[in-house]
Amino acid sequence: MSGAGDRLGPTLFEMSRPGRGGGKIPHPPKDSLARIPADRLRAQGPRLPEVSEPELARHYVRLSQLNYSVDTGFYPLGSCTMKYNPKIDEWAARLPGFAALHPLAPDELAQGTLQLLWELEQALAEIGGMKAVTLQPAAGAQGELTGILMVRAYHHSRGDFERTEVLVPDSAHGTNPATASMAGFSTVTIPSAPDGGVDIAAFTAALGPRTAAVMITNPSTLGLFESGLRELLEAVHAVGALAYMDGANLNAIMGRFKPGEAGFDVMHFNVHKTFATPHGGGGPGAGPVGVGEKLMPFLPSPRVLRESDGKFRLERPGERPHSIGRMRAFAGNTGVLVRAYAYIRAHGAQGLREVSDDAVLAANYLKTRLAGILDVPFERHCMHEFVASAATLKSETGIRTLDVAKRLIDYGFHPPTIYFPLTVEEALLIEPTETEALETLDAFVEALRSIVAEAHDDPELLHSAPHETPVRRLDETTAARQPNLRWRAMTGSQTPCPD
Amino acid sequence: MAYGPHTPEDRASMLAAIGVASVDDLFADIPPSLRASRLELPEPESEVELSDRLRALADRNRVDLVSFLGAGAYRHFVPAVVDQLLLRGEFYTAYTPYQPEISQGTLQTIYEYQSLLAELTGLDVVSASHYDGATATAEGALMACRATRRQRILISRGVHPHYRQTVCTYFGGASLEADEIPLVADGPAAGTTDLAALERMLADSDRPVAGVVVANPSFLGLLEPMAEIGSVAHAAGALFVSVVEPVSLAVLASPGEYGADIAAGEGQSLGIPLAFGGPYLGILACREALVRQIPGRLIGMTSDVDGRRAFVMTLRAREQDIRREKASSNICTNQALCALAAAIYLASIGPHGLRDVAALGAARAAELERALAEAGAPRLHPGPYLNEFAVRVPNAGEVHRRLLDRGVLAGLPLARIEPADPMLADALLVCATEVTKPTEIALFGRALGDEIERGRQLSLEGLGGGRPTGSTGRSAGEAAR
Numbered sequence: 001m002s003g004a005g006d007r008l009g010p011t012l013f014e015m016s017r018p019g020r021g022g023g024k025i026p027h028p029p030k031d032s033l034a035r036i037p038a039d040r041l042r043a044q045g046p047r048l049p050e051v052s053e054p055e056l057a058r059h060y061v062r063l064s065q066l067n068y069s070v071d072t073g074f075y076p077l078g079s080c081t082m083k084y085n086p087k088i089d090e091w092a093a094r095l096p097g098f099a100a101l102h103p104l105a106p107d108e109l110a111q112g113t114l115q116l117l118w119e120l121e122q123a124l125a126e127i128g129g130m131k132a133v134t135l136q137p138a139a140g141a142q143g144e145l146t147g148i149l150m151v152r153a154y155h156h157s158r159g160d161f162e163r164t165e166v167l168v169p170d171s172a173h174g175t176n177p178a179t180a181s182m183a184g185f186s187t188v189t190i191p192s193a194p195d196g197g198v199d200i201a202a203f204t205a206a207l208g209p210r211t212a213a214v215m216i217t218n219p220s221t222l223g224l225f226e227s228g229l230r231e232l233l234e235a236v237h238a239v240g241a242l243a244y245m246d247g248a249n250l251n252a253i254m255g256r257f258k259p260g261e262a263g264f265d266v267m268h269f270n271v272h273k274t275f276a277t278p279h280g281g282g283g284p285g286a287g288p289v290g291v292g293e294k295l296m297p298f299l300p301s302p303r304v305l306r307e308s309d310g311k312f313r314l315e316r317p318g319e320r321p322h323s324i325g326r327m328r329a330f331a332g333n334t335g336v337l338v339r340a341y342a343y344i345r346a347h348g349a350q351g352l353r354e355v356s357d358d359a360v361l362a363a364n365y366l367k368t369r370l371a372g373i374l375d376v377p378f379e380r381h382c383m384h385e386f387v388a389s390a391a392t393l394k395s396e397t398g399i400r401t402l403d404v405a406k407r408l409i410d411y412g413f414h415p416p417t418i419y420f421p422l423t424v425e426e427a428l429l430i431e432p433t434e435t436e437a438l439e440t441l442d443a444f445v446e447a448l449r450s451i452v453a454e455a456h457d458d459p460e461l462l463h464s465a466p467h468e469t470p471v472r473r474l475d476e477t478t479a480a481r482q483p484n485l486r487w488r489a490m491t492g493s494q495t496p497c498p499d
Numbered sequence: 500m501a502y503g504p505h506t507p508e509d510r511a512s513m514l515a516a517i518g519v520a521s522v523d524d525l526f527a528d529i530p531p532s533l534r535a536s537r538l539e540l541p542e543p544e545s546e547v548e549l550s551d552r553l554r555a556l557a558d559r560n561r562v563d564l565v566s567f568l569g570a571g572a573y574r575h576f577v578p579a580v581v582d583q584l585l586l587r588g589e590f591y592t593a594y595t596p597y598q599p600e601i602s603q604g605t606l607q608t609i610y611e612y613q614s615l616l617a618e619l620t621g622l623d624v625v626s627a628s629h630y631d632g633a634t635a636t637a638e639g640a641l642m643a644c645r646a647t648r649r650q651r652i653l654i655s656r657g658v659h660p661h662y663r664q665t666v667c668t669y670f671g672g673a674s675l676e677a678d679e680i681p682l683v684a685d686g687p688a689a690g691t692t693d694l695a696a697l698e699r700m701l702a703d704s705d706r707p708v709a710g711v712v713v714a715n716p717s718f719l720g721l722l723e724p725m726a727e728i729g730s731v732a733h734a735a736g737a738l739f740v741s742v743v744e745p746v747s748l749a750v751l752a753s754p755g756e757y758g759a760d761i762a763a764g765e766g767q768s769l770g771i772p773l774a775f776g777g778p779y780l781g782i783l784a785c786r787e788a789l790v791r792q793i794p795g796r797l798i799g800m801t802s803d804v805d806g807r808r809a810f811v812m813t814l815r816a817r818e819q820d821i822r823r824e825k826a827s828s829n830i831c832t833n834q835a836l837c838a839l840a841a842a843i844y845l846a847s848i849g850p851h852g853l854r855d856v857a858a859l860g861a862a863r864a865a866e867l868e869r870a871l872a873e874a875g876a877p878r879l880h881p882g883p884y885l886n887e888f889a890v891r892v893p894n895a896g897e898v899h900r901r902l903l904d905r906g907v908l909a910g911l912p913l914a915r916i917e918p919a920d921p922m923l924a925d926a927l928l929v930c931a932t933e934v935t936k937p938t939e940i941a942l943f944g945r946a947l948g949d950e951i952e953r954g955r956q957l958s959l960e961g962l963g964g965g966r967p968t969g970s971t972g973r974s975a976g977e978a979a980r
Contacts, residue, residue: 008607008807011607011611012615012846013611013614021847021849021852022848022849024578024847025933026859026933027859028858028933029862032858032861036722036750037605039726040722041750041751042750042751043749043752044750045749045854046748046853047772047850048618048619048845048853050847050849050851051846051849053578053580056843056846057583057584058581059846060584060587060843061587062712063603063607064587064589064604065589065604066600066607067589067593067603067604068593068601069588070588071588072588077594082592084502085591086501086502088546088550090551090586091550092550092553094582095553095557096557097556097557097562098557099772099773100562100574100667100772101531101772101773101774102568102574102773102775103570103572103773103774103775103776103777104570104571104911104916105560105561105775105908106899106900106905108561109564109903109908110560110908111559111560112558112559112560113556115556115559119594123540126538127540130506137916138630139832140831141830142829143830148672149671161775166745172511174819174822174826175515175820175829177824178782178823178824179829180824181825182673182828182830183672184674186824187824208973224528225529227528229530229533230532232976247594253529253535254538256534256535257533257534257535258538258739261536272832279592279593280834281590281591281593281594281595281609282594282595283836284777284797284834284835286637316915316918317916317917317918318919324671325664325667325671326633326664326665328630328631328633328777329632329659329663329776329779330631330777331776331777334548334775334776335774335775336778340928345543345552346501346546346549348541348542349538349539350917352538357522358503358510360509360522360526361513361514361517361525364513364517364519364525368517368518369516370543380528381527381528382523383528399611405598409600409921414598417597434503437505438505438509464804467696469600469601471808472600472803473600473804474801474802474803474809474811475801475802476801476811477812478801478802479799479811479813483799483814485610485617485624485625485797485798485799486613486614486617487610487611
C-alpha cells in the first residue's frame with residue numbers, strides 16, 4: 001500500500017499527536033467511575049486520533065473538495081434525481097424547536113412537529129392518490145419492505161397463506177427483489193417487452209393464486225410511462241393480488257398521474273429524490289409509504305393522529321392491533337421530513353406540476369440532442385430520464401460505456417448511472433432533473449459529442465480516463481480480495497497518552 | 500417554480516428542439532383513463548412566508564424544559580465545528596460514491612468512520628451504515644441466522660422495546676423466530692438478563708439458537724454480565740450480538756473485549772441532533788470472520804493505477820444492486836451523512852474528550868440518584884449503571900405530567916412504553932449526561948419531592964388519583980434559572 005496521495009492527504013490517524021485537541025468537555029471528578037465494578041470497564045481506552053480543531057477543519061474541507069456534488073456541478077445520475085437541494089430546507093431542519101425535540105417527548109411538547117408530520121402525510125396522500133401515508137420508513141428500500149410486509153399481513157388476515165410470490169420486471173431496481181426476499185417471498189422475474197416496458201402478456205401469464213403482489217416502477221427505470229397499466233392492474237386484482245408502485249421516479253408525474261387513482265394499492269415515495277432532500281453522500285433519506293383502503297389497518301405503528309380538538313398525538317403501543325408493528329425506533333427520519341415539507345409548501349400544487357413538467361422537458365430535450373451522438377433505443381417520448389447506449393460506439397471503436405463515463409469526469413460532469421437497467425446493453429441512464437439550466441444541458445451534449453469523436457480518433461484517451469481527478473481508476477480486485485476496511489492501530493508518536 | 504432556472508424562452512427553445520408544441524404532448528403516453536384528478540395542495544409560499552410558517556411550527560414544540568429524558572436518544576454537547584463542516588455542500592449534496600475518482604472525500608471519511616467505530620467496538624468490520632439502532636439490531640440478528648443457518652434468536656427484554664418490536668417485524672417477514680429472554684425479578688441482579696432462563700432456552704435442542712441479543716447498558720440503564728452471557732451463547736453454538744451505546748464505549752468494556760461476534764447500536768449520541776427520532780445512525784459491526792455476511796456499505800483502502808492510495812466501495816457482491824434477491828439485505832440509501840457527523844464528532848472531541856463525556860455523565864447521574872432518593876424516589880434496581888437508571892415513583896405518569904408544568908421533563912414513565920409490564924408500572928427512567936447541570940438536578944429533586952409529598956397527602960385524604968388542577972404558576976423559564 002502506498003502512502004497518502006498528493007491530493008488525498010493523510011488520514012485522521014496519521015495526523016494524530018498526543019496532546020492535540022481537547023478543551024470541549026469539562027473534566028469530570030476523578031472518582032466518577034469508581035462506583036462501577038472494574039470488570040465492567042474497558043481495559044484500554046479506544047485509540048482515537050488527537051487532532052486540533054484547525055487541522056480538523058482543513059482535513060474535512062480538503063476531503064470535501066475531492067467530492068463531486070450537486071452544489072458543484074451537473075449530476076445526471078439516472079434513477080437518483082440529483083436535483084438542487086434548497087438551502088431554506090437546511091435552515092428549517094436546524095431550527096432548535098425541530099432539532100432539539102426528543103423523540104419520546106410527550107405529545108403536548110411536540111405539537112409543532114406532529115402537526116408538520118400530519119400535514120406532510122396529507123400532502124403525500126394527495127400527491128399519490130392514496131388514502132393514508134406512514135412517514136416511518138427511513139429510506140425507499142425500507143418503504144418497499146414496509147409495503148410488502150403490509151401486503152403479506154393483508155393476505156394472511158384473509159386466511160390466505162398460499163401467496164408466496166412477488167412478480168418483478170427484469171428492469172426493476174435491485175431493491176425490489178431483495179425486498180421480496182426479506183419479506184419472505186420468492187421473486188418471479190418477468191422479462192420486459194421489446195419496447196422496454198412491462199410485458200403485460202408475460203405478467204398476466206405469471207399471475208395466479210400464488211401471486212401476493214406485483215412491484216412496478218412507473219415511470220419505468222427506462223424512463224417510460226407504463227401505458228398498459230390499467231390492463232395490468234385489472235389482471236393483478238382479478239387474481240386477488242395487490243399492486244405495489246415503486247415511487248422512485250415520481251419526479252416525472254406529479255399532478256399528472258396519481259398511482260392510487262390508477263389502482264395501485266401501495267407505493268413508496270423517495271423524499272430524497274422527488275422532494276429535494278439532500279442525498280448526503282448516501283443518505284439519510286426517507287421513504288414514506290402510501291396505501292389504499294385495504295392496507296390501512298396494517299400500517300406500521302405509531303401513526304400521527306389528529307384529535308377532534310385539533311391536537312396531534314402519536315398512537316400508543318398496541319392501539320391498532322392489525323399493524324405490522326414497528327419498522328424502526330421512534331417516529332421516522334423527522335429531520336429529513338421537515339425538509340420535504342418545506343419543499344412541498346414552497347411549491348404548492350402548481351409548482352410541483354411544473355417541477356415534473358420541467359424535468360420531463362429537460363430529459364426529452366437532452367434525449368433529442370443526443371440522438372445522433374449515442375444510441376437512444378426507445379423512440380417514444382421519455383419521462384424524466386432516458387436510457388442511451390454506447391453499443392454502437394463499442395462495436396465501432398471498442399470504447400465501452402464505462403470509458404465514456406470516466407471521460408465525462410474529465411469534462412467536469414458526473415457520469416450518468418451506467419449499466420442499469422440491466423436490460424439495455426452498454427446503458428447510460430440519464431436524468432437531468434428540472435433544476436439544470438439550458439446552458440448546462442447544452443454543455444453536456446457537447447462534451448458527449450467530443451468524447452464520441454475522441455473514441456474514434458484517440459481511444460487510449462478514453463481507456464485511461466479520468467486524467468484530472470485526485471486519483472485515477474482503482475484496483476477494485478485487490479480491494480475485494482484483501483479487504484482493508486479500517487486503519488490499523490496508530491503507532492509510535494500517534495498513540496494517545498493514557499488518561 | 501421556486502428553484503427552476505428556465506425562462507419562458509428556454510422552454511420554448513427546448514420544445515422546438517424536441518419538435519412538440521407543448522409540454523402536454525410529452526405526456527401523451529399517459530392514457531386519458533389514467534390521468535390524475537386535479538392536485539389539491541395549499542398555495543405555494545415565498546421564502547418569507549415559508550420561513551415564518553416553519554419558525555412558528557418549530558416554536559410550537561417545547562424544547563426549553565429541563566430534561567432528564569434519554570431512553571435511546573440522548574442530549575449531548577455537539578462542538579460547533581461538527582455542523583459547520585456538515586454544511587459543506589460537497590458532502591451533503593453528493594450521493595453514494597459510485598464513481599470513486601470523484602468521491603474520494605466521502606469514501607475516505609467513511610473509511611475513517613469505520614476505523615473509529617472499530618476502535619470503539621473492538622470489532623474489525625464496521626458497515627456504513629444502517630438506519631438506526633433498531634434496524635441495525637434487526638440486521639445483526641438476521642446476520643446471525645444467515646451465518647449459523649439457524650432460524651431462531653433470543654433477545655433480552657433488556658433491549659430497547661422499539662428495537663425488540665423492530666426485530667419482531669423483520670423476523671415475521673423472514674419467517675424466523677425471536678423469543679424474549681426474561682429479566683431477573685428481584686435480588687442483586689434485578690432488572691438484568693436472566694442467565695438461568697437463557698441457559699434453559701438455549702438447551703432446547705429442537706430449536707437451535709442462531710444468536711443471543713443483549714444490550715449493554717440495557718434499556719433500563721443497567722450493566723449486563725456480558726462476558727458470562729457471551730460464554731453461555733457460544734457454548735450453545737450461537738453468536739453473541741451486543742447492542743451498544745457508543746459514548747459508553749469510551750469507558751465500558753467493548754464488544755471485542757467481552758467476546759461479542761456482532762455489535763449493533765444507535766450512534767445518535769455521537770454529534771447527531773435529537774430531531775424527534777431521526778435521522779440517526781445505525782451502527783453495525785462484526786468480527787472479521789463474518790465480513791461476507793454483514794449488510795450495508797463497506798469502504799476499503801486500495802490504490803489506483805498509478806499506485807496512489809485510494810478508497811473504494813468493496814465486497815459489493817453482498818449488495819442488492821448486484822445480488823438482487825440473494826442480497827444480504829435490501830438496504831441501499833443509508834445514513835452516510837450521519838456517519839460523517841459521528842466521525843467529525845469523535846475527531847473533534849478526541850479520546851480524552853469522549854471519556855470525559857461518559858465519565859461526567861456518570862458523575863451527574865450519581866448526583867441525580869442521590870437527589871431523587873432524597874425526594875422519595877429510590878432506584879428500582881440495585882445493580883451498577885452508567886448514566887441512566889429507573890426510579891420508583893408512586894403514580895409515575897401523573898407525577899410526570901405535573902412536573903411538565905414546573906418546567907421539568909422527568910424522564911420517561913416506563914408504563915408509557917411498556918404498558919404490559921407490571922414491574923415497570925410506577926417507574927420513571929431518567930438519565931444525565933455531560934450537559935446536565937447541578938442546578939437542574941436540584942430543581943428536579945425539589946419538584947419531585949413536592950409532588951411525591953402532595954400525592955402522599957392526597958392519598959392520606961383519600962383523594963388519590965385526581966387530575967391536576969392547573970399549573971403551580973411557575974414558568975419553565977423561571978424554573979430553569
